[in-house]
Amino acid sequence: METALLIGLIAATLRIATPLILGGLGETLIEKSGILNLGIEGIMLLGAFSAFLATYFMGDPWFGVLAAILVGAILGLLMGGLTVSLGLQQHVCGLGVTILASGLALFTFRLFFGEPQIPPQIKTLGYKQIAATLPLIGTITKQSPLTYLTFLLAPLMHIVVFQTPFGLRLRAVGELPEAAENAGISVHKTRYEALLIGGALVALGGAFLSVAQLGAFTYGIVAGRGWICIALVVFGNWKPMKILLGALLYAGVEALQLRLQTLGFGIPYQVFLALPYIITIAALVVAQTKAAYPGAFLQPFRKGGTTG
Amino acid sequence: MIKFRIAWLQIATGIAAVILSFIVTSILVLAAGANPLEVFYHVVISPFTSRVNILEILARMTPLIFTGLAVVVAFKTGFWNIGAEGQLYAGALAATWGGITFSNLPALTLIPLVITLGFAAGALWALIAALLKIRFKVDEVVTTLLLNYVMILVVGAILNGPWRDPVSMWPQSPRIATQACYPIIVSRSRVHLGLLVALAIVPIVHFLFRRTTFGFEMRTVGANISAARYAAMNVNRAILLAAAISGGIAGLAGVGEILGVHHQLIETISGGLGYTGIVAGTLGGLNPWGTLSATVFLSTIETGARISARVTGIPTHLADVIKGTLLITTLAALFINRYQIGRKLWKQHY
Numbered sequence: 001m002e003t004a005l006l007i008g009l010i011a012a013t014l015r016i017a018t019p020l021i022l023g024g025l026g027e028t029l030i031e032k033s034g035i036l037n038l039g040i041e042g043i044m045l046l047g048a049f050s051a052f053l054a055t056y057f058m059g060d061p062w063f064g065v066l067a068a069i070l071v072g073a074i075l076g077l078l079m080g081g082l083t084v085s086l087g088l089q090q091h092v093c094g095l096g097v098t099i100l101a102s103g104l105a106l107f108t109f110r111l112f113f114g115e116p117q118i119p120p121q122i123k124t125l126g127y128k129q130i131a132a133t134l135p136l137i138g139t140i141t142k143q144s145p146l147t148y149l150t151f152l153l154a155p156l157m158h159i160v161v162f163q164t165p166f167g168l169r170l171r172a173v174g175e176l177p178e179a180a181e182n183a184g185i186s187v188h189k190t191r192y193e194a195l196l197i198g199g200a201l202v203a204l205g206g207a208f209l210s211v212a213q214l215g216a217f218t219y220g221i222v223a224g225r226g227w228i229c230i231a232l233v234v235f236g237n238w239k240p241m242k243i244l245l246g247a248l249l250y251a252g253v254e255a256l257q258l259r260l261q262t263l264g265f266g267i268p269y270q271v272f273l274a275l276p277y278i279i280t281i282a283a284l285v286v287a288q289t290k291a292a293y294p295g296a297f298l299q300p301f302r303k304g305g306t307t308g
Numbered sequence: 309m310i311k312f313r314i315a316w317l318q319i320a321t322g323i324a325a326v327i328l329s330f331i332v333t334s335i336l337v338l339a340a341g342a343n344p345l346e347v348f349y350h351v352v353i354s355p356f357t358s359r360v361n362i363l364e365i366l367a368r369m370t371p372l373i374f375t376g377l378a379v380v381v382a383f384k385t386g387f388w389n390i391g392a393e394g395q396l397y398a399g400a401l402a403a404t405w406g407g408i409t410f411s412n413l414p415a416l417t418l419i420p421l422v423i424t425l426g427f428a429a430g431a432l433w434a435l436i437a438a439l440l441k442i443r444f445k446v447d448e449v450v451t452t453l454l455l456n457y458v459m460i461l462v463v464g465a466i467l468n469g470p471w472r473d474p475v476s477m478w479p480q481s482p483r484i485a486t487q488a489c490y491p492i493i494v495s496r497s498r499v500h501l502g503l504l505v506a507l508a509i510v511p512i513v514h515f516l517f518r519r520t521t522f523g524f525e526m527r528t529v530g531a532n533i534s535a536a537r538y539a540a541m542n543v544n545r546a547i548l549l550a551a552a553i554s555g556g557i558a559g560l561a562g563v564g565e566i567l568g569v570h571h572q573l574i575e576t577i578s579g580g581l582g583y584t585g586i587v588a589g590t591l592g593g594l595n596p597w598g599t600l601s602a603t604v605f606l607s608t609i610e611t612g613a614r615i616s617a618r619v620t621g622i623p624t625h626l627a628d629v630i631k632g633t634l635l636i637t638t639l640a641a642l643f644i645n646r647y648q649i650g651r652k653l654w655k656q657h658y
Contacts, residue, residue, distance in 0.1 A: 036449075038449070082639065086639075088639045088643055091390075091449060095390070095583070098632075102628065103625055227453040228454075230450050268469045277454045277458050281446075
């Protein structure tokens with residue numbers, strides 16, 4: 001009985017961690033280039049919605065995944081137009097993108113579906129399973145194909161950031177943009193690339209919630225996961241594998257919290273809901289002592305050296 | 309003369325931002341199969357055509373002035389307080405507690421006491437993030453955002469725990485003492501004394517930044533933190549002060565919602581007022597008077613979006629889309645002003 005509980009806990013941890021890893025990896029890519037993307041919460045929500053909408057009308061959840069990637073990339077470019085080309089204040093631009101993207105998602109949902117009593121359902125991506133006949137591993141590995149992809153993506157991202165020419169350009173642009181530009185690297189182009197790919201990954205994280213986990217769309221589907229990703233990036237010190245680890249820890253607390261809620265103890269369930277947030281803040285305090293922000297973080301770059 | 313021209317251009321770029329965001333949103337309206345001109349008439353003009361709607365704008369403005377000013381104080385000091393939402397809830401929680409606990413006090417002592425409690429609660433909640441920033445260098449954007457969720461859950465836990473209505477079992481607190489309630493200042497409306505409190509804070513914030521040493525230090529820290537350090541200013545004190553004042557003002561928004569509107573604590577007391585405050589502050593160019601004007605505009609489109617939804621069937625979330633687009637176009641307009649691109653164009657033309 002207790003093993004069954006533990007197995008369930010591990011399976012839930014892997015599921016809960018998936019959107020956080022996707023969002024965290026996307027945000028890492030963007031922040032490595034020197035941009036803080038507070039649009040993440042809105043991009044996740046619009047990603048979840050566009051995946052839902054495309055699946056609803058096309059019938060195939062993979063179309064939904066594709067739609068989310070496309071929408072995320074477009075929102076990344078919008079963020080780039082504001083913070084890279086115009087060099088505007090990144091905090092407020094990001095919040096602007098979040099407000100706009102969330103507004104668009106809720107507006108369009110209401111337009112198509114009104115205020116339904118039961119949220120319209122869509123087909124989900126289903127499950128993949130390794131060694132289904134084995135009792136323990138079978139249950140743990142019963143996961144969405146997106147979860148499998150996500151766990152492969154983290155080491156891949158590590159290689160991309162630290163061992164490829166693109167990764168080198170990315171880090172150069174985020175640390176010392178002037179030097180990078182002198183070495184013939186286009187700071188603007190590299191930052192746009194990071195926002196394009198990062199935005200797509202963040203939206204994919206949102207898509208997981210609608211087309212893999214819930215099979216529906218609700219207004220509160222993202223519920224602050226974007227902000228958790230921002231915290232995870234700092235906690236993981238901008239390293240993909242550490243972000244994977246951080247996401248698993250967070251998801252573990254979240255999964256445990258869900259189990260504790262059902263047990264009750266006569267304590268209002270909100271106390272358990274607040275636990276992951278409080279632990280995240282505590283973890284940030286611990287991680288911050290060795291946090292190494294990218295050198296040019298939050299600094300717009302203009303050719304000719306006039307930053308402003 | 310030049311000064312006049314710059315002011316004129318600022319207004320012109322502001323109007324251009326509004327027009328641009330309406331063009332963008334009209335694409336959505338067209339896609340929804342409605343006439344953009346008709347929708348925008350309902351959103352922008354019709355709120356001013358009846359007494360009820362004008363009073364509705366005033367009622368909606370009230371909490372927004374507080375959260376907008378909270379953002380002005382923090383952002384001007386370079387303290388990125390995204391936590392007005394949580395600080396509002398903290399203020400509402402403290403106000404409710406005061407209004408229930410000290411029910412034997414007369415109005416003249418009870419209301420100031422409750423206002424002080426609400427201000428203090430909001431300030432304390434913001435100070436957590438400020439202290440973590442100063443002591444451990446933890447980015448305040450992340451902490452203020454996360455603390456929003458924590459405070460909303462704290463309120464939820466109290467409403468579902470000790471304060472749960474024993475009869476109806478609804479998650480709502482007992483009602484506050486009658487004499488603690490803000491009086492309604494316009495008959496047959498929801499406009500309460502909180503509006504006057506909000507309007508009084510506007511010149512105070514203006515005075516703080518323009519006429520006091522603390523305000524000057526806060527402005528300097530926000531504009532150029534190295535210059536502030538070089539001038540031997542106490543940067544940490546400026547940040548703590550900004551956080552406390554900002555959080556306190558956001559707390560007053562919660563006080564107003566309790567004393568003036570709900571008279572008891574419920575879980576859905578804000579619904580994003582803290583975040584809309586960021587839009588108001590930015591639209592107002594982080595200037596208290598500008599922010600006040602921005603709250604008029606934002607409350608108008610929110611009132612108008614409801615009218616438009618009734619008449620044309622366009623979802624009220626149109627107001628959110630307009631808000632987001634407007635925030636982005638305003639930032640772009642401020643950029644044009646800062647680099648005086650407009651002035652160059654003007655010179656070329658004449």
